[in-house]
Amino acid sequence: MNDLSDLRITRRGVLKVGAVSATALAVPSVTTAQVSSSQPVQAPVISKLSFEVNGTLHSLDVDTRTTLLDALREHLHLTGTKKGCDHGQCGACTVIVDGQRINSCLSLAVMNEGAKISTIEGLGSKNALHPMQAAFIKHDGFQCGYCTPGQICSAVAVLDEIKQGIPSHVTADLTAQPQVTAEEIRERMSGNICRCGAYSNIVDAITDVAGRTA
Amino acid sequence: MKFNNPATTNPIDQLKIVGKAHDRIDGPLKVMGAAPYAYEHHKEAPHPAYGYIVGAAIAKGRIASMSLIEARRAPGVLHIVTAENAGRLDKGSFNTAALLGGPEIQHYHQAIALVIAETFEQARRGSIGACRIYRSKRQLRSGRCKK
């Protein structure tokens, strides 16, 4: 049974607590915070925007604070793209915008006016899987599957980036055409993390597709 | 264990068990982004509310007091769940700490309140308004009581 009486401790009770150090100076500011603030309560700013997702044009009214990720998941109900960390560190939110993969959690919806966006839902369908999706199944490139849409979108982009000649940290000769190697794949996929540890099978899947398209 | 020698092959590399590819019944759904996870059931639960967790700002101690006046006034906020109003707090047999803490704090960032609002952005903003004062062994600390 939780003793909740301390939650109703009085101001005097707080001051009485022994061993208050310099942070006791915080107490006066604490007590003023108990009085309601004079700042006006700010209502959300709603903005109109439109963009194309998987070939379909959408027009939305969104809170300006809405990320592209939340616009896709909560407004358009395209929940294939996942929120893993919401801070651009895990890559589960990876989508392709105007041909480039980005972390959709670190882009505001309103910054994507007029953009062409591809999500995992647009890559392929049940009867026409994208080769990368098929490869992930064949090589079992997942367990829980939460990072998978981000992995697949990134993987597709990786092969495209290599084809475009974009070098990476592990490319030996900066001025040469980069090759599809396991080392290159791992480096280029480093922005997508997998808590289940399916990395080795993910690399197999990507290598498989690269081999077939080479 | 000292990592002084290169790792050579080991039985796992045979891929007979660990790493061996399996056909999974949920595989196709997962690679299409069609497998529904926690709050992805928009058909079954349209117009959900959104919660944002307030985490304890100390690792060990007690909540001395919590003022939720500001948080409740924030636009879109519907309700705030704390140990005070959550009813009986239990934990699963595999949990070390209670999932909702209060007044005792068991670890840093332990959830001590859930701000529920109409949108995610409003719940997150509302959580800023929750003013918490902690009493830990060494000192009084306040969390988020300044604007």
Added chain:
Amino acid sequence: MKVFTFERAQTAESALAASKKSGAKFIAGGTNLLDLMKLEIETPGHLIDINGLGLDKIEALPDGGLRIGALVRNTALAADERVRRDYGVLSRALLAGASSQLRNKATTAGNLLQRTRCPYFYDTNQPCNKRQPGSGCSAIEGFSRQHAVIGASNACIATHPSDMAVAMRVLDAQVETLRADASTRTIPIADLHRLPGDTPHVEHILEPGELITAVTLPKPVAGTHIYRKVRDRASYAFALISVAAIIQPNGGGRVALGGVAHKPWRVEAAEAQLTSGADAFTKLLLANANPTHDNAFKLPLVQRTLAAVLADARKG
């Protein structure tokens, strides 16, 4: 995240005019700003999207140098043929940073202006003189393994996290800006970032509303271009220390360090001693270093990394 109004600037003039609004901030890639806004460490009331200003070109300059638009994405800059061929250290530094997704969005100017990743700066429960001047520095008595060993103060020991900036420092880049009164100026990269001193919340010398429009590079410097980044993981981690170097066949050249201070660390006056070897040179480069117990390892790490860089350059 606090509520904010949003506009897309069509011209630099309109962006500058909008920046006069109270609480206004420019947003380009947003990969650092949005991260901080979610935590309410940054709280702009008005965002000015400057992606449409056409500042995204890389142009050759008459003197043989390069002008890089402020809005050029990190990926595009690293992959540019001229940069790969003539400014290899810059390409390597960019490719060593962040992830592909982040590099596709992050911009040249945004990369320079990004803020520290000190975990106490990021944790709004902890005292931090950057976030709240006068509240104290949690890192000094806390976990400071990744923090500054030189140029820091009793108020702040944070580092600047950028790899690109270190390469730009070694390349003597210049930063071109447009000020709120529509005048322009050019800032040597060495002067852009401030050391913390008593005011760690003031991180650079830009004035309110001042917009970086481009970064210029002088004509290419011959030599072996190396960017060596030492970190806990093989990828997608910030530097413990990094070395940006352009080394001549005689073993001389120029060196800048990352991960050791609140700005890229270079001591031009010491560079004549580079031919004496990593040991002697590092002593000069890091003279008056004041590491903490947690990060003192960075000093020998710099010396050994530099020795490795010089050895690589000799190989050729």
